[in-house]
Amino acid sequence: MSWSLDTVDLRPLAIGAAVLGSGGAGDPTLFELLAREVLATHGPVTVYEHADLPDEGILISTGLVGSVTAFSEKPSNGYECTHAFTRLRDALAPSPPVYVCGYETAGVNAFLPLIVAAQTQTPLVDVDCMGRGLSWLDQTTYDAVGIPIAPFTLTDSLGHTILAEAITGHEAERYIRTLTVTMGGWSAFAGYPVDATAAGTAGVHGALARAMRLGRSLDAEPSRHLGSGRVSEVTWQPGVEAAHGSIVVWLGPPDDRPLRIETRNEFLMVLDRGQIVATAPDIICLLDQRTRTPLLTETVTTGYQVDVLVYPAPSRWNEPAFSPLASPAAFGYSWAET
Template structure:
């Protein structure tokens, strides 16, 4: 069990939702923050229309045998398409999964602790009157559905359900997570570029034993710090204390190169290498980027690499920065945080480390120094 200090059942407020959005972008340094903003607006509009808010609960608030399910977007390897959600896709996926299992879902949790997927359960929870469990299977963002701590624990992924904006839905009786990953990507392509998925159905006691607990609370805490009026250096200190930030390096973007190497299935076909110059000592900093930032090297030595969480802040106001801020001449604060503990085991590194993401093979890397 890996925890971040989860809290018992609470009704999330508008401020909580806005902080969660900020934390979700920060924890993933997402390549597509617009989808986070859109999903946040859907949540806030529903809250205003129905005068309610999503309920966040600790997994211990549920009965041990309560059925809980992860919900999240899966795309077909390209940026989220212009085919926007109608709004009922996740409800449809949950309903067909319940029909297949012959029992009701009693709690939902995000497929990942970052980007739009961290926000998805909020609206779905209000639409279905289900609590959102303060947990997830990644503790960060990974590109593939099978890159979860549940896979590390040997748990089945299915049956899985998927629905699209076209009104179509499917249930697939599959247990192997890698096989499910491939099937869901194919369905996403057939649905127009993305699918609303319900995966990893399990008992609450299993989630308590194997999941990354308190991850939503952690994102909200990040957002509270980043959205606050604190000075940038004060935010740095607060992030070190609150979420274990390991290092922060300020650097100016020098050059970026979009490379032609192939991407891992499920990833955006636009990996990049960005070179920056550290502001204080003039050291050369290189970032390897795919869907998110995967590696940071300083003067040729690896200082952080996936599963480490590498993200960015704006030096001027300490706000969250995204990949869009990597333009020539801009100054950014590169921030490194640890991932959940299971990702640093030999099994975790094989599933979610640099080799699994074809990182070192794509261009090599220097010696890691941290």
């Protein structure tokens, strides 16, 4: 079954994508504006489900890598992801039909695949390999089962494009991180070329539709409400790969106790009186009570009044083959069972 995505859908998509970011994946505001301009020029995009695809179809995943802050300081020309996608497509020279999809349907990366689809008139498929915000490009359901990220391309705002081959796993993540710094702090990515059969087995299905549902109503699916209160403390410590922090939310009456949220790029764990009550891959959301918008990890400051909500993880992350890549242990957290 297919459905249409037009300019009126972009605001709900931005809200839902922020929820699925779990505090990470960047503020989608600039990308919502870019998508609005692209769709106004090229018209609405038709979104296809995996069941619509022939088995021999080839899916290429695309999105932004690097720093969204750097993106705001070094603006896009609007075509980087399209250039990365077309360069990889041309290098593969596939004979079957080609489709575009995201690697991470969360935050800013919910918008890049639909921009590519509109600019290239390539069918957009609601399949990705994260289904929520995660930190690294080797932290995917595809990588978990050995689907290679390469060949992949990186393109910067000046049109410089790098094609990488025969690089896998964490080595690919290390190369991408280093190259992206050289390219100005962010770049457009296209990679994980995979046939539709493998995408059906290993991909996360329906995250784009899920973002739309949550963006239209945060109550569109059940969530756990862990409490409401005021952010009373925020601390950050430097780390080898990323800073890590703790956020304390002091719950109001009648609870009158602290919740502690452990965070890196995303909210990863919630503790209530020393007991773990929520962990990734479930989606932890701090919702600003005033604006009813999900907060990013880096924007949370003392004084915010928030609701702490937990949405279920994409079901794929609960399968044994995939769950270790998205658990707190994957981010270096460990604890003893009591």
